[in-house]
Amino acid sequence: MLGFSLPGVRVPHRKTTAHMPAVTMPPPALVTIPMQQHIGAPATPIVKVGDNVTVGQVIANAGGYVSSPIHASISGVVKAIDQVQLTNGTFSPAIVIASDGEMTPCPSLAPVSVTNYDEFITAVRDSGAVGFGGAGFPTSVKLDIKDTSCVDTILINIAECEPYITSDTQTVMADTDYIVYAIKALHQFLNANNIIIGIEKNKPQCIKRLSVATQELSYVTIKSLPSLYPQGGEKVMIYNTTGRVVPEGKLPIDVGVIVINCTTLAAIAKYILTGMPVVSKCLTVDGSAIASPKNVIVPIGTPISDVIDFCGGYKAEPCKILYGGPMMGIAVNELTAPVLKNNNAILAFDAKDAAEPKTTPCIRCGKCVSQCPVNLNPVLISKAYRNNDTAALEELKVNLCMECGCCSYICPTKQPLVHRNKLSKVMLRNAKAKEEKK
Amino acid sequence: MSQLFISASPHIRSKNTTTRVMLDVIIALMPAVVASFLLFGGRSLLLVATSVATAVLAEFLFNLICKKENTLYDLSAVVTGILLALNVPVSLPLWQIAVGSAFAIIAVKGLFGGIGQNFANPAIAARIMMILSFGGTMSVFHYPADTVASATPLAMISGGAERMLPDTLDLFLGRYAGCIGETCSLALILGGVYLLIRKVISWHTPVAFIGTVFVGSFIFSMPPVAEILTGGLLLGAIFMATDYSTTPITKSGKLIFGFGCGLITLLIRKWGSYPEGVSFAILFMNILTPYIEKWTVSKPLGGAKK
Numbered sequence: 001m002l003g004f005s006l007p008g009v010r011v012p013h014r015k016t017t018a019h020m021p022a023v024t025m026p027p028p029a030l031v032t033i034p035m036q037q038h039i040g041a042p043a044t045p046i047v048k049v050g051d052n053v054t055v056g057q058v059i060a061n062a063g064g065y066v067s068s069p070i071h072a073s074i075s076g077v078v079k080a081i082d083q084v085q086l087t088n089g090t091f092s093p094a095i096v097i098a099s100d101g102e103m104t105p106c107p108s109l110a111p112v113s114v115t116n117y118d119e120f121i122t123a124v125r126d127s128g129a130v131g132f133g134g135a136g137f138p139t140s141v142k143l144d145i146k147d148t149s150c151v152d153t154i155l156i157n158i159a160e161c162e163p164y165i166t167s168d169t170q171t172v173m174a175d176t177d178y179i180v181y182a183i184k185a186l187h188q189f190l191n192a193n194n195i196i197i198g199i200e201k202n203k204p205q206c207i208k209r210l211s212v213a214t215q216e217l218s219y220v221t222i223k224s225l226p227s228l229y230p231q232g233g234e235k236v237m238i239y240n241t242t243g244r245v246v247p248e249g250k251l252p253i254d255v256g257v258i259v260i261n262c263t264t265l266a267a268i269a270k271y272i273l274t275g276m277p278v279v280s281k282c283l284t285v286d287g288s289a290i291a292s293p294k295n296v297i298v299p300i301g302t303p304i305s306d307v308i309d310f311c312g313g314y315k316a317e318p319c320k321i322l323y324g325g326p327m328m329g330i331a332v333n334e335l336t337a338p339v340l341k342n343n344n345a346i347l348a349f350d351a352k353d354a355a356e357p358k359t360t361p362c363i364r365c366g367k368c369v370s371q372c373p374v375n376l377n378p379v380l381i382s383k384a385y386r387n388n389d390t391a392a393l394e395e396l397k398v399n400l401c402m403e404c405g406c407c408s409y410i411c412p413t414k415q416p417l418v419h420r421n422k423l424s425k426v427m428l429r430n431a432k433a434k435e436e437k438k
Numbered sequence: 439m440s441q442l443f444i445s446a447s448p449h450i451r452s453k454n455t456t457t458r459v460m461l462d463v464i465i466a467l468m469p470a471v472v473a474s475f476l477l478f479g480g481r482s483l484l485l486v487a488t489s490v491a492t493a494v495l496a497e498f499l500f501n502l503i504c505k506k507e508n509t510l511y512d513l514s515a516v517v518t519g520i521l522l523a524l525n526v527p528v529s530l531p532l533w534q535i536a537v538g539s540a541f542a543i544i545a546v547k548g549l550f551g552g553i554g555q556n557f558a559n560p561a562i563a564a565r566i567m568m569i570l571s572f573g574g575t576m577s578v579f580h581y582p583a584d585t586v587a588s589a590t591p592l593a594m595i596s597g598g599a600e601r602m603l604p605d606t607l608d609l610f611l612g613r614y615a616g617c618i619g620e621t622c623s624l625a626l627i628l629g630g631v632y633l634l635i636r637k638v639i640s641w642h643t644p645v646a647f648i649g650t651v652f653v654g655s656f657i658f659s660m661p662p663v664a665e666i667l668t669g670g671l672l673l674g675a676i677f678m679a680t681d682y683s684t685t686p687i688t689k690s691g692k693l694i695f696g697f698g699c700g701l702i703t704l705l706i707r708k709w710g711s712y713p714e715g716v717s718f719a720i721l722f723m724n725i726l727t728p729y730i731e732k733w734t735v736s737k738p739l740g741g742a743k744k
Contacts (some may be wrong), residue, residue, distance in 0.1 A: 006739070011450065130440075163450065179554065235740065240457060247740045319443050325448040333444055354443050360456050363554045364685035367454075370640075374739040397738040405448035412454040419446040 005240045006373040007193045008228040009406045011327060013202060014163045014286070022170040022282045023294035025310045027074045027099045031301030032338040033059070034084055036092035038130040039137045040066030045095055051078045056106040056276050059095055068130050068138045068341075072097060073279040073299035075104040087323060087337065094338070097301070100321075109275035117148070120189040127271030128278040128341070133157055133232065133261035134324065135340035142258060143190065153242055155252075155259045156183070158199040158206060159225065159232030162325025165345045167282040170295045171263045172206040178269035179262055180213045182432045185269070187219055190258075195220045198237045202227040229327060230404035234259045236373050248400055263344075278341055285311045287347035289318040298339050304346055305335035319354035322347040327405045352412065357414040368407035368417050374400050378407040378417040385424045389430040398424045456553070458548040460513035461656035462638045466629035467520050467677065473612055473622035478528040478582070479671040488532045490519030492539035500548040514553050518542050521561035521677060524619020525670065525717075526568070527579050529587075534572050538564040558724045561679045562674075562717050569717075579615035588615045591668040592713040600661060609667040630676035639680040642692035643699075647675040650700025658708050669714035671703065678716075691727075691734040698723045698730075 035042040038159065041063035053059060053072040060070040061284060080096040125140035134179045156179075160168045172179065186192045197214070199207055201224045214220040223241050227230050235246045237259065244255040252259050253256070269277050279300060286293040291312030298307050322329035323343055339346075368378040377396060384392035398421055407417035474482035497515040501508050509515075514600075522539055542564035550556040569576050578587045587651030591614055594602050604614045633639045648666050655662035665671070675696070679685060685695050699719045706715025723730075 008454070238451060239739070245740045248738075250740075320445070320449065322440055322449060326447075328447050329444070329449060331444045331449070332448070333442055335442075347449075349449070356443075356445055357451050361509075361516075361552060361554045363456050363459070364687060365459065365680045366682065369687050369736060370689070372736075375736045376738050377687070377736050378733070396735075397741045400738045400740060403447075409448050409450065410452050410454070412452075412456050412459055414451055414455075418448065422446075 001141040005226060005228065006236050007371050007406075008230055008236070008373050009371050009410050010227075011161075011163050011229045011409065013227065015166050015169075015202070017284050017286055017293050017295050018022045018166045018169055018203075020166075020170075020293075022167070022297050024297040024303070024305065025299070026105050027101060027299060028302045028306040029099055030303070031074055031099070031299055032084060032303070032336075033070060033073065033097065033301035034086060034094040034338065034340065035060055035063075035068065035070060036086060036090070037136060037300075037341045038068045039135065040064065040068070040141070042092055043067060043070045045081055045093065045368075047078050047095065047206050049078050049080060052076070053078060053097060054104045054106040056109045056279055062125065062138075066138060066141050069126065069277075070095075071277045072106075073281050073301050074099045075102050075379050076100040084338075087332055092347055097363055105276070111275050112272045114185065114189075114272055116316050117189045119152055120185060123272050124268050126277065127268050129264050129267045129271070130341050131261060132263040132267070132281070132342055132344065134328065134342055134344070136340075139260065139264055142260070143319055145190075145253065145258075146431045147193045150256060151190060151192065151253060151258055152256045153194045153196060153258075154186050154190065155237060155241060155257055156195065156197045156199060156262055157232055157234070158203070158262045159237060160203070161200060161227070161229045161232040162327050162329075162345070164286045164347055165325050166414055167344045168261070168263055169206055169235050170282055171266050172203075173209060174207055175270070176213050178266040178273070179210075180217075181218060181273065182265035182269040183214065183217065185272070187217070193219045196241050197222045198225055198231075198241050198408055199223070200225055200227045200231050203257075229406065230373060230402070233373065233402050233404055235402065248397065281339060281341060283307065283339065283341055283343060284430045285347075286345070287322075288350040288353045289314045289316045289348035291315040300341060300402065301338045303336045303338060304332065307339065307346055308335070308348060316350035318348040319351045321348040322349070327409065328403065341389065352383070359415060360413040364413055364415050365412060367410045371406045371410045373404065373406065374402065375430060376401055376421075378421060381416060382415065382420045383433040384418050385427065386429070387412065390428050393424050393428050398428060401425065443698050456512045456514070457639055460517050462633065462636045463517050463677070464513065464520065466632045466638075467517070469522065469625035469628045470524055470619045470622060470673070473625035474524065474559055474618035476578075477612050477621060478618050479584075480677055481528050482523075484532065485526060485528070485535055485618065486523040486532065487518055489535045489539045489600045490516050492536040493519035493522075493543050496540040496543040497548070500711070502543050504548070506552070509553060516559045516683035518547070522564055524673060525561060525565045525617050527576065527616075529573070529578055529580055530575050534568065534575060536566045541567055554683050556683050557727070558721055559678050559684045562678055562720050562724070565717050579617075580622075581613070590614070590616050590713065591664050592707065595660065595664065596707070596713040603661065603664055606663055606667075609664060614668070616668065617670060617724060620673045621668070623667045626672040626676055631671070633676070633680075635683060639676070640689065641694060642689050642695040643679045643685060644675040645666075646693045647679055647699045648672070648695025648699050651703055654700065654704040658704060660708065662719035665707070669707070670716045671711070674716035674720055675699070679720050679723070684727060686727055686734060688734045688736050691730045694730050694734065695723050695727065698726065
């Protein structure tokens with residue numbers, strides 16, 4: 001089953017910040033904390049304008065089962081509760097806090113006693129942890145399984161396969177003890193007897209650190225994986241470490257696996273051990289326009305512009321600014337956009353790096369097909385999309401596309417292939433909704 | 439600060455371009471061009487130059503007249519021009535190669551929508567047009583160039599004169615009568631290895647094609663080494679049956695395509711009226727390509743069965 005890994009592309013690493021431990025940024029004057037920083041229902045604000053808040057204080061409760069509470073990331077006064085537009089175009093209420101410059105921790109924060117599965121899940125929920133790898137799925141929901149016997153493997157994802165990003169690397173190096181504590185908790189409360197740490201080979205310092213730290217834990221194996229993007233894609237890593245295939249429309253848990261990001265684990269352990277929930281995030285700030293690239297620990301809600309100022313501002317005019325890595329990151333249109341829980345990088349590109357390459361006619365070289373990790377055919381998907389052929393889109397399984405972008409990356413004619421895949425999914429969804437109405 | 443630029447991910451792209459791919463094919467064809475000069479003299483270079491110049495001019499004028507974007511930068515016209523020239527005898531009148539080259543670019547490629555849209559390989563289709571139109575000059579082969587015409591190895595085989603075949607070293611180095619670019623196996627293999635290293639082509643089609651002819655030669659009691667080293671088999675299998683536009687995308691499709699090319703080549707050589715059959719085989723399989731692609735559509739990982 002193994003010794004064989006899914007296809008992918010060899011992206012440039014550009015991990016210039018790999019050996020830069022994260023520095024903590026001073027509190028910004030203002031933070032804007034959206035209530036929608038996760039998949040699911042937005043959180044419900046429980047503070048009013050004018051309230052004094054302290055770091056770690058709950059300012060919004062989870063808005064449902066699939067949701068997550070939100071905490072104040074700085075101490076100060078609630079200035080406003082406004083609607084803000086998120087990068088995906090939707091609007092979300094947001095709590096704006098003006099800093100008092102003190103960063104006073106909430107006085108009621110204390111270590112949490114966790115002795116059984118239910119207490120563990122409650123602690124995970126209260127910590128505000130969501131999938132920090134990018135998706136932002138509430139972690140408590142992922143771990144809340146009816147029957148622990150249906151999970152035989154927990155996969156800890158430290159692939160960090162996107163170029164530039166090294167924030168997970170810093171977390172592993174700085175918070176090794178938290179990660180090990182969380183691994184032990186997963187073993188104890190979820191009866192997980194096979195915990196696999198999946199990590200790309202280009203992080204030898206992390207591999208070394210974790211192998212020493214988990215030496216005594218017989219249920220932990222470290223799998224060092226090739227640096228082949230998208231190694232950190234959930235389904236890709238499950239296949240490359242266990243040989244299991246997650247079927248269409250199913251979740252990892254359906255094949256007995258839970259995948260969890262290492263920084264998410266560290267955040268859960270930190271909450272249990274110190275009482276401090278998710279109030280900040282380690283970000284890699286890099287790119288050709290950034291004067292002094294760094295790893296920075298940033299309060300949630302800090303405007304991107306403040307983070308960039310902290311990194312010495314720009315050395316070239318920024319033409320494109322990204323939330324996240326260059327393969328799957330989102331281009332932002334304004335610098336006031338706040339840092340969210342599931343952010344792991346801010347990249348600023350100069351004119352040269354931001355320039356869109358010229359698209360030329362498809363030459364049918366087939367590279368997009370041979371490099372697709374899940375063996376889709378982007379050429380035919382694009383054709384079906386142009387023809388509005390939803391039956392063909394379904395046949396071609398476009399919904400299996402994880403939007404990793406290998407096809408667009410490798411394409412010699414620079415076709416926007418993954419973008420068409422995304423649009424095809426929307427087309428298919430709309431067509432199905434229409435059919436159901438009939 | 440100026441407006442920030444918004445675009446869909448990914449925000450970095452590989453350096454590969456169509457121009458780079460075509461440049462690689464041109465580089466890979468260079469050993470064969472040099473070999474044609476060494477074996478057949480300066481006139482072969484004149485044929486290549488005429489063919490390339492006509493192809494480039496035809497593409498330029500076609501796009502101009504059709505008010506289409508100029509596509510000369512992609513170098514595909516240069517590739518077609520070189521390939522066609524390598525597929526003709528050294529004594530061919532220059533105007534005939536020019537006609538063939540213009541036909542390849544305008545009739546086979548341009549009229550079907552340009553690069554990536556043509557269903558038949560332009561050089562192959564043009565060569566077949568030339569065989570039918572210029573039968574007299576397209577079937578006269580000289581080696582060396584200034585001597586009287588002689589038979590190609592495949593003509594010797596189909597004429598029952600197998601004992602007159604050049605020895606294997608001569609076959610390998612191309613010291614025999616044939617089209618200017620098809621005889622030197624060494625040069626073609628060098629080009630093929632380069633294309634494989636640069637990942638421009640995959641091994642599937644050439645191996646299936648050449649392998650089928652080799653194994654089939656034993657079955658049909660034909661001389662296997664001569665069958666694969668002559669008659670444009672290597673030129674076709676490495677450079678023409680691997681053309682992106684006109685062959686299947688998937689690996690299994692490429693294997694079927696190569697096998698089909700090999701089988702048809704064998705059948706034509708054994709029972710057809712032409713001593714060789716590579717061009718016809720590839721053209722025929724070009725036509726089947728859409729069907730092969732339908733049979734061999736890739737199976738997505740985790741795709742639910744119907």
